[in-house]
Amino acid sequence: MNYRALVTDIEGTTTRISFVTEVLFPYAAKQLPDFIRQRHEQAEVALQLKAIRQLMKQPDASLDAIITQLQAWIAADEKITPLKALQGMVWRLGYQQGHFTGHLYPDAAEQLKAWQAKGVQLFIYSSGSVEAQQLLFRHSDFGDLTPLISGYFDTRIGAKKEISSYAAILQHLQLPPGQVLFLSDVVAELDAAHQLGIATCQLIREGQPAGSHPTAEDFYQVNL
Numbered sequence: 001m002n003y004r005a006l007v008t009d010i011e012g013t014t015t016r017i018s019f020v021t022e023v024l025f026p027y028a029a030k031q032l033p034d035f036i037r038q039r040h041e042q043a044e045v046a047l048q049l050k051a052i053r054q055l056m057k058q059p060d061a062s063l064d065a066i067i068t069q070l071q072a073w074i075a076a077d078e079k080i081t082p083l084k085a086l087q088g089m090v091w092r093l094g095y096q097q098g099h100f101t102g103h104l105y106p107d108a109a110e111q112l113k114a115w116q117a118k119g120v121q122l123f124i125y126s127s128g129s130v131e132a133q134q135l136l137f138r139h140s141d142f143g144d145l146t147p148l149i150s151g152y153f154d155t156r157i158g159a160k161k162e163i164s165s166y167a168a169i170l171q172h173l174q175l176p177p178g179q180v181l182f183l184s185d186v187v188a189e190l191d192a193a194h195q196l197g198i199a200t201c202q203l204i205r206e207g208q209p210a211g212s213h214p215t216a217e218d219f220y221q222v223n224l
């Protein structure tokens with residue numbers, strides 16, 4: 001089957017889960033308090049703080065109250081859009097200062113290059129913000145891979161377990177669902193995409209629970 005577009009998840013698919021849970025999340029949890037206290041008047045930060053106060057239903061929530069709420073959301077791995085946006089801003093500084101590079105499995109880096117070279121359009125769909133996605137690929141272990149990527153989707157298009165999110169992605173791609181392949185390690189995400197006729201393949205790299213989708217242990221085993 002020759003798919004015209006590939007949409008791939010990041011955490012657990014292109015990238016080791018522990019890079020997100022043991023590097024990125026702890027870094028954000030440590031840096032966010034000072035980042036918010038120092039930059040809360042900057043427009044991009046203030047916009048997210050306004051959204052967080054709305055979610056908290058506390059229009060006058062203090063910075064300390066917001067920081068406490070953010071730490072709770074991080075600890076619970078909540079996929080809340082303003083949290084993900086602020087994490088992306090903090091990770092921007094971490095990548096730029098060389099505190100870490102973006103983990104990619106070697107097979108993922110190699111195959112993304114090969115698939116793009118043969119004309120497959122590559123897209124990323126992650127709960128991490130589009131900025132966080134671009135940072136990971138721009139500062140990857142294999143250099144700047146952003147030239148390979150045609151587009152990025154995050155929670156602003158919808159949550160990853162919602163069918164409507166994949167309908168919106170298809171609308172963006174302007175392709176029939178059968179010409180699109182979605183890669184993820186999470187069955188519920190693949191189930192949602194499959195409901196629309198999008199082809200799916202589950203990456204099982206670290207013993208993730210399997211579903212009814214075709215599976216692969218690495219990108220070399222993915223039939224594109």
Ligand SMILES: CSCCC(=O)C(=O)COP(=O)(O)O
Nearest residue numbers: 010011020126127128132133
């Ligand atoms: C772009 S690396 C950071 C990924 C992230 O913040 C995240 O929450 C991943 O969530 P997902 O639902 O895509 O596994």
Ligand SMILES: [Mg+2]
Nearest residue numbers: 009011012185
């Ligand atoms: Mg994942």
